[in-house]
Amino acid sequence: MRLRRHEVTLLPESARVIIRPFIPSDIHRMTTIIGRALALTEDEVARELSAVRQEFDARHFDVESLLTAHYQKVRQHVFTQRPLSHERQLLIGALFSGEYALESAALFNPSIVPHPDQSGVSTGGLRFIMSLRATGEGHISSIEFRSGCIAADGGIVLDPISRFVTVPEIVPNPRYRKKRFIIKLHEMGFGDTHAAAVMTPLAENFTRSELNQSVSSVRRQTQPTTGDLVRTLECIQWLADSNYELRFSDKLTMSERIIFPVSPNEANGIEDARFVRFTDDDGSVMYYATYTAYNGRAILPQFIETEDFLHFRILTLNGSAVQNKGMALFPRRIGGRYAMLSRQDDENLLLMFSDSPHHWSDPQVILRPAEMWECVKIGNCGSPIETEAGWLVITHGVGPMRKYCIGAALLDLDDPTRVIGRLREPLLAPEGVEREGYVPNVVYSCGSMLHGRELILPYAVSDRASAITSLSLDDLLVALRK
Structure with a gap:
């Protein structure tokens, strides 16, 4: 099968850096x-602050607002009653700040979707958004974006990549759904009377400030303070922290937007986002993504919702099947239900159905390793793609020497538990210089898409960089149905 490797x-x-808080845990x-x-x-404050600004202003959009925000994080430890000048506050903020190179180690595991704005695209062309996993110091991962166009002849051009990167505003008072919140508390083992006391007064849709007021009220009214109470209230706050909203300025280009870890459960990384353009039965469109949240000890699948890649909702998932890595949502309902690929057993490809995109249980195995190149385990490389012949699933397989290859399978459109065909040989394997990298002998993807009758497949090269290849959909379908 002929692959067209693009010069991308x-x-x-x-050099792409953000300014992060750098605050010691030791209060002394x-x-x-x-x-x-x-x-x-x-005078000394003015001189030192001037030196900081001279060195860093040109590297960021708005250094002053970042230093102000970081000053606010330590303000309670400023042990003087005298008012501080704005310049001194900024200098203190700088003392508790540091640059972080988001992609100094790797830029990999891409997924690709059609851009929500196709205005001005030439006939036969397609504008796209690509997400990438950026990894920097301490192996902390975040989500970066790129945009570009595919021409009618299949040529691919990326938009210019900005030197600047900006984290979004964290929406200060997000809303929560009571039923979903309570279900997650029960799953975590905190469906006790203390949780009920907090949740009962709240409306079906409540804000973070309303939740905080209810937590404070229960803490005041419950005496004596027990360990169970403390643990329950901490869990409620942790769950609220794990469900948040982000908002970017519409003045930022796609490459200037970065989703960096916010909540405690993803403190060590947001890994392997799989974006999909989802069309509901009423024709409405939403972009969803699953990703793996990592806190340094455990992993947890999380969910992203966005309509415009400016406003993002980050959500925890519910259900007994919310575990391990590699969940990938189908791009539409099947028989009125949502469908999701997964790999709870870390070996086989599984499938789940649900009435809600936020609750998952009862996975069933649909594909097991069959060939030597996938003998260790098999998984998905992103959301299935609908074709007239069936659901095209790009897969990955792990074989001898922990070599990762990319393959494909075809599932029935109406009953995706039925496998129509699968490739016996890899579609793409690490060869030549692509074998060398942070993790050698790996090719991997988190999502592909169609452009006419061509499959556009971005992929990671040995966990360091990313490239794009494309191939004929018709040739692939013929190979799958042999």
């Missing part, structure tokens, strides 16, 4: 640092 390579770029160290800043004269 996405390499990690260490924190107050010592603040004390040194308080001991400076105003």
Whole structure:
């Protein structure tokens, strides 16, 4: 099968940095640092702040607002009653800030979807958005974006990549759905009387401030304070922190947007986002993604919703099957129900159905390793793609020497538990220079899409960089049905 390898390579770029809080956990160290800043004269403050701004202003869009935000994070430890000048506050903020190179280690595991805005695209062309996993110092992963166009002849051009990267605003008072929140508390083993006391007064749709008020009320009214109460209230706050909303300015280009870990359960990384353009039965469109949240000890599948790639909702998933990695949502309902690929057993490809995109249980195996190149385990490389012949599933297989290859399978449109065909040989395998990287001998993808009768397949090269290949859908379908 002939693959068209495009001259598009996405390499990690260490110069793309954000400013992060850099705050010691030791309060004594924190107050010592603040004390040194308080001991400076105003002239010394002005001189030191000027040096900081001269060195860093050109590397970021709005250094001042970031330093102000970081000052606010340590403000409670400023041990003086005298008012501080704005310049001194900024300098203190700088003392608790540091640059982070988002993709200094890797830029990999891409997925691709049609852009929600196709205005101005030439006839036969298609504008797209690509998500990528960026990994930097400490192996912390985040989601980056690129945009570009596919021409009528299949040529691919990426939009210019900005030197700047910006984290979004965290929406300060997000809304929650009571039923979904309670279900998750029960799953986590916190459906006790303390949780009921917090949740009962709340409306079916409540805000974070309303939840905080209810938590405070229960804490005041429950005496004595027990360990069970403390653990339940901490769990409620943790769950609220794990469901949040983000908002980017519409002035930012796609490559200037970064989704960096926000909640405690993803503190060590947002991994392998699989985006899909989902069309509901009423014709409405929503972009969904699953990703793996990693806190340094455990992983947890999470869910993203967006209509425009400006406003994002980050949600926990519910149900007994919400575990392990590699969940991928089908792009429409099947028989009125949502469908999801998964791999709960870390070996086989499984399928689930649900009445809600947020609740998953009862997975069933549909594909097991069959060939030596997938002998260790098999999984998906993103959401299934609808074709007239069936659901096209791009897969990955792990074989001898932990070599990752990309394959494909075809599922029945009406009953995707029925496998129509699968490739016996890999569609794509690591060869030549693509074998070398952060994790050698790996090709991997988190999502592909169709452009006419061509399959556009972005893929990662040995967990370091990304490339794009394309191939004839018709040739692939013939091979799958042999």
